[in-house]
Amino acid sequence: MINKLILGIGTSLVLSLMGLTTTASAKVEGDTITLGSSISLTGKYATNGLHTQRGYDYAVDVINNSGGVKVGGKTYKLAVKYYDDESTPARGAQLAERLIQQDGIEFMLGPYSSGMTKAIAPVSEKFGVPMVEAEGASRSLFTQGYKYLFAVLSTSEQYLSTAIELAAQSSSDPSSVRVAMAFESDPFSMDVRAGVVDAINKYGMKTVIDDQLPADLSDMSTTLTKVKALKPDILIVSGHSKGAATAARQINEMKINLPMIAMTHCEAAKVQEKFPKAANGFLCPTQWVETLSKSDAMFGTAAEWNAGFKKAHPSYSSVPYQSAQASAAVYVFKEAFEAANNFDQDDVRDAISGVEMETFYGDIKFSDAGNNIAKPMFMRQIDSSGSYNLVESSKDMTFPRNVSY
Amino acid sequence: MLDNIQLLFVWAPIINVQIILEGIFLGAVFALSAYGLALVWGVMNIKNLAQGDFVIMGGYLSLAFSQYNLSIFLILPLVMIIMFFYGLIVYRLMIRRVIDQDMFTSLLATFGLSLLMQQVMNLIWGPEVQIIDLDFPVYDAFDGFVTIPSIKIISLILAGMLSLGIVLFMKKSRTGQAIRATAQDPRAARVLGIDTDKIYEFTFSLNSAICGAAGVFVSVIWVLQPFYGITYSVRSFAIVTAAGLGNLPAVITAGFGIGLFEKYVGAIIGTAYEVAAPVSMLLIVLVFRQISMKKNRQAVK
Numbered sequence: 001m002i003n004k005l006i007l008g009i010g011t012s013l014v015l016s017l018m019g020l021t022t023t024a025s026a027k028v029e030g031d032t033i034t035l036g037s038s039i040s041l042t043g044k045y046a047t048n049g050l051h052t053q054r055g056y057d058y059a060v061d062v063i064n065n066s067g068g069v070k071v072g073g074k075t076y077k078l079a080v081k082y083y084d085d086e087s088t089p090a091r092g093a094q095l096a097e098r099l100i101q102q103d104g105i106e107f108m109l110g111p112y113s114s115g116m117t118k119a120i121a122p123v124s125e126k127f128g129v130p131m132v133e134a135e136g137a138s139r140s141l142f143t144q145g146y147k148y149l150f151a152v153l154s155t156s157e158q159y160l161s162t163a164i165e166l167a168a169q170s171s172s173d174p175s176s177v178r179v180a181m182a183f184e185s186d187p188f189s190m191d192v193r194a195g196v197v198d199a200i201n202k203y204g205m206k207t208v209i210d211d212q213l214p215a216d217l218s219d220m221s222t223t224l225t226k227v228k229a230l231k232p233d234i235l236i237v238s239g240h241s242k243g244a245a246t247a248a249r250q251i252n253e254m255k256i257n258l259p260m261i262a263m264t265h266c267e268a269a270k271v272q273e274k275f276p277k278a279a280n281g282f283l284c285p286t287q288w289v290e291t292l293s294k295s296d297a298m299f300g301t302a303a304e305w306n307a308g309f310k311k312a313h314p315s316y317s318s319v320p321y322q323s324a325q326a327s328a329a330v331y332v333f334k335e336a337f338e339a340a341n342n343f344d345q346d347d348v349r350d351a352i353s354g355v356e357m358e359t360f361y362g363d364i365k366f367s368d369a370g371n372n373i374a375k376p377m378f379m380r381q382i383d384s385s386g387s388y389n390l391v392e393s394s395k396d397m398t399f400p401r402n403v404s405y
Numbered sequence: 406m407l408d409n410i411q412l413l414f415v416w417a418p419i420i421n422v423q424i425i426l427e428g429i430f431l432g433a434v435f436a437l438s439a440y441g442l443a444l445v446w447g448v449m450n451i452k453n454l455a456q457g458d459f460v461i462m463g464g465y466l467s468l469a470f471s472q473y474n475l476s477i478f479l480i481l482p483l484v485m486i487i488m489f490f491y492g493l494i495v496y497r498l499m500i501r502r503v504i505d506q507d508m509f510t511s512l513l514a515t516f517g518l519s520l521l522m523q524q525v526m527n528l529i530w531g532p533e534v535q536i537i538d539l540d541f542p543v544y545d546a547f548d549g550f551v552t553i554p555s556i557k558i559i560s561l562i563l564a565g566m567l568s569l570g571i572v573l574f575m576k577k578s579r580t581g582q583a584i585r586a587t588a589q590d591p592r593a594a595r596v597l598g599i600d601t602d603k604i605y606e607f608t609f610s611l612n613s614a615i616c617g618a619a620g621v622f623v624s625v626i627w628v629l630q631p632f633y634g635i636t637y638s639v640r641s642f643a644i645v646t647a648a649g650l651g652n653l654p655a656v657i658t659a660g661f662g663i664g665l666f667e668k669y670v671g672a673i674i675g676t677a678y679e680v681a682a683p684v685s686m687l688l689i690v691l692v693f694r695q696i697s698m699k700k701n702r703q704a705v706k
Contacts, residue, residue, distance in 0.1 A: 044532040044632060087532075185677060212677035216636040218627045221427045222671035222679070226409070228550060229417040245534040245628045253543055253554045254423075274536050405543070 027106045028343050033069060034079045035333065036105030038095035038120065040112045043087025048268075048322050049112040052135055055326025056080055056109055058309050062299060063330065069337050076337075078330065085111060089119035096123040105129070106345055109329055112322070114138030114156070114188055121149050130336075130349045134329035135322060137287075139191045142369035150352050150370045152328045152361065156188055157195030158377040159285045160236055163262035164199035166283070166379065167234045169394035170260075180209035180232040182223045182247070184239030192238045192264060208232050213239050218246050224254050237263040244269035252278035252405070259400030262379075267320070272382050281401030282382045288321040288361055289378050289390055296359040298331060305360040328361035409673045423551045424672050428665035430557045433564040434622050436660025438637050439644035440568070440653060441615035447650035448588040448608045449504055451511045455519035456641050457634030459613055462522060463488055463620020464629045465530055471537045471624075477556075481563060481621050485614040492613025496606050504605060519634065526631040535629040560622040567618055571611075572653055584608055636680070643687040662686075 027034045037056065040049030060078045063069065069076045081103060085092035092111055099105040100123070108124050110117055110133020117136030121144070124131040130148045137156040141149065168174035179200055183189040200207060208230050211223045220243075227235055235258050237247045244263050248271035251261065256278075266272065266284035290306035299305040305327065309319050332355055337343070340351035356365045356374075363374035380388040381397055391397045413421060442456050453459075466484045475483070495518065503514045541556040575581035586594040587604045595601050619637070623629070640663065648659035663683045671679040 042527075044527070046527070046532055182676070211675055214677060214680040216633065217676065217680050218630075218633060218636075219427075219431070219679075220676065222424065222668055223676055225420050225423045225427075225672065226412065228423075229412055229420050241534040242628060242630060245536050249536055249538070249628065254552045255543065255545070255549065269534055270536075274538050 027104050028076070031068075031074070031076050032079050033076045033107070033337065033343075034081050034103075034105060035107050035109050035330075036081045036096075036099035036103060037109040038083045038085040038092045038099065038111050038116075040087040040116065041082075041084040043085075045087040045112045045116070048135070048320075049087070051320045051322040052112045052326045053082065054313055055134070055309075055323035056330055058312055058323070059299075059327035059330035061312070062308070062327075063334055066298065069334050071337050071341055071343065078334070080109065081105060085116060087113075087116070089115055092116045093119045093123050096120045100124070100127045100129055106343070107131075107333060107348065109326075109333075110134055110136055110151070114141060117141055117149075121146055124148055128345055128349075130345060130352055132329045132332050132352060134325040137191075138187055139194070140187060142367070142371045146370060148349055150332070150366050150372075152332060152364055152372050152375075153287050153325050154375055154377045155371050156191035157198070159192045159195065159264055160238060160262055161195040161199040162285065162377060162379045163234065163236060163260070163283050164196055164203065164205070166391065166394050166397055167260055168203045168205075170397065170399045171233070175204040175206075177203070177205045177234065178208045178230070178232040179205050180223075180227050180230065180235045181207065182209070182211045182213055182220055182235075182237050182239070182243075184215060184243050185212045186215055186240075188240070189238040189243070189264075196236055213243060218242060219250075220246055221250055221254070224250050224256055227256060227258070228254060232258065234258065234260040234262065237261075238265075241265045241269040244271055245274070247271075248275045248278055248282075251275075255405040257401075257403060257405070261401065266382065267318075267388075272386050272388075276386055277403060277405060279382050280384050280403050281398055283391065283397070284380050284382065284388065286321055286378050286380055286388075287375075288324045289380065290319065290324075291390060292360075292362060292378075294358055294360060294362050296331070296357065298334070299327065299360045302360045324361050328359050328364065331359055332364060409675075413672060417550070419547050419550045420672075422547065424668045425665065426551070426553060426557075428668035429661060430561060430626065430664070431667065432661035432664025433561050434619050434626070435637075435640050435644055435664055436657045437564055437567065437619040437622070438616055439641040439648070439660055440571070440656050441612035441619075442641040443645045443648070443650050443652075443656050444584075444608055444615075445612045446645060448584055449500075449605045450508075451500060451504065451515065451609075452508070452642075453612070454512060454515040454638060455522060455634070456612075456616060457637035457639070458519045458522040458526075459488065459492075459616035459634075460620040460623060460637045461629060461631065461634040462491070462526060463617030464624035465526055465535075465620075465631075466617065467621040467624040468530070468535055468537055468629060471539065477539060477559065477563075477621070477625060481618060484617045484621050488617030488620075489610045489614040492610035493606060495613070496609040500609055501602070501605070519638070523631050523634065530629075530631065532631060535624075537624050537629075539625055556625050560626060564618070564622060567615070568653075568657060571615070575653070580604075580607060640683050643683040647687055647690040 039053050064077045083095040108131040112135045114136040117133050125146050132150045134152050139155045139157050167177050171177050183193040244265040252275045262283035272279045290302050292302040295301040336348050336351040340347040365374035367373045379391045381391050438460050445451050445453050463484050467480050470480045503511045543554045583599045583604050587601050591601050644659045648655035667679050667682040670682040
């Protein structure tokens with residue numbers, strides 16, 4: 001019995017190995033260009049992974065419906081081959097290798113999150129596969145000297161430094177501003193912190209609280225107790241959705257009343273819906289806003305992209321920026337293919353690095369390191385009616401925050 | 406660090422009140438889940454690695470009920486009943502089969518259960534952080550320097566009543582006595598006519614219900630996410646190891662002690678060390694015990 005089983009397994013192994021070697025390696029087959037992506041469809045990044053996938057798919061549909069990609073006088077359609085990386089970096093790296101070696105993918109779209117991108121970038125780099133990613137914002141992705149990695153989004157050190165700029169603008173003497181910071185001790189939040197610290201040093205502000213929140217701590221009452229005692233002028237928090245949710249809950253409970261509070265992930269943590277009173281006046285950074293006055297020939301204005309995406313996915317009441325930047329990444333590939341006018345990986349890579357365009361998502365121009373340096377980070381403020389308003393300078397901001405607990 | 410000590414004891418000593426209160430609230434929740442762990446560990450020698458996931462599951466059930474606008478006084482018993490039966494099912498399907506095996510089998514089995522529960526909760530409720538806001542008033546004291554959300558006081562009182570109920574149950578009722586007898590010597594208990602299998606089953610289900618209650622408090626005081634169970638598991642283990650098995654007053658004292666210790670470490674050294682605090686306390690206790698037991702130790706010749 002066992003012998004038969006082993007024999008069976010052995011045979012099927014041999015057969016599958018034979019199958020492997022005979023798979024034709026090609027990603028531009030007939031008139032279809034297949035991009036590959038390992039994306040988180042299950043596990044802790046599942047929700048944002050899905051936003052990303054929908055953004056990719058929406059862009060592919062729009063591009064295909066408006067004529068596809070024209071290379072060498074021929075028109076090609078786009079398609080994307082996905083694998084679910086289960087939100088695990090090791091699995092992501094494995095799948096990237098599988099996409100490249102087994103499925104013959106020659107161009108890749110990024111996964112969701114900086115952590116996953118960090119795991120996959122060495123693989124695409126090794127095989128010289130150009131990857132345009134839309135969801136990995138960590139600064140450290142662009143200090144490794146990767147040649148084939150490009151990101152359309154703003155890097156994470158820009159997330160909250162705008163809040164410090166706004167604080168400086170709204171004070172007559174920026175160096176008298178006292179800052180309290182609480183950051184989770186993960187790579188993303190540490191990047192955000194580095195940007196904030198640079199801005200603080202630029203204005204000579206004083207840091208009165210600088211706490212690190214451990215990843216598995218869902219309680220920041222000690223930090224907030226100190227905030228109450230020291231009354232800083234601005235509180236800055238970053239710790240993904242958990243950090244935002246915890247901060248909002250406890251700011252509400254402890255009736256913290258500071259003139260400025262800024263944090264990342266307000267939308268994801270639904271701070272406005274859950275704690276409308278406390279969230280009034282929170283400053284929240286975002287990669288993209290649908291009221292942005294930028295446009296392109298493919299998707300139209302930001303508002304038009306937003307309307308089209310909502311039509312394709314009516315379940316969204318407001319569209320996450322993750323989907324918008326995913327669409328922008330696909331658009332970059334289209335432009336690069338047409339600019340290179342062939343499918344040689346190095347030519348396409350050079351074409352991507354030369355891309356300079358205005359899109360519905362904002363301007364795109366890559367630095368030598370591969371990050372997008374043309375698009376700023378946007379700051380929005382939650383108002384008493386619960387809507388998020390774009391804050392471009394301190395004039396647009398309600399200052400001080402106007403809360404009554 | 407020096408700044409923080411000055412702040413605490415010179416500039417604004419009033420914030421000590423807030424920190425002590427937070428520590429007590431934290432301790433109450435820890436004490437509950439740790440007591441459940443001590444019970445299962447002491448009675449059936451199962452180290453339940455899924456303890457924290459039972460807590461989180463209780464939290465999610467409470468989230469589900471709170472969507473129907475039920476009051477916490479109704480949610481708590483409902484969650485406890487459901488978790489009791491969940492514990493019963495888990496016992497019958499799984500724990501019963503590993504109870505007589507060596508330690509690693511039960512560790513692996515409960516670790517597997519922990520992974521399974523995390524993923525199923527992730528499938529049902531999604532990976533986002535969830536919050537329940539029951540909209541209870543928040544009280545101020547000392548010119549608004551100290552705020553006390555009434556939901557935390559209610560949770561504290563409910564947790565206290567629950568612990569008292571469990572203590573009385575273990576001391577007075579026949580089942581409670583049978584549980585204690587089984588913990589002391591299962592063979593003797595069997596000889597005296599106690600159905601130890603039934604007792605194990607009941608103990609495990611009771612633990613599950615206690616975790617459910619702790620989960621309800623977690624959900625109304627902090628935040629929920631399918632993968633946060635491990636925090637509660639680690640703290641429960643630290644408390645139980647420090648306090649010893651089957652010693653309820655010690656578990657409760659250790660719970661509050663760790664809660665306070667954590668908060669003060671957070672306030673003085675920095676929040677980065679809050680989670681490290683219970684683990685380092687455990688280490689100190691173990692080292693201290695090792696030394697104090699030394700005189701009793703003899704070499705076998």
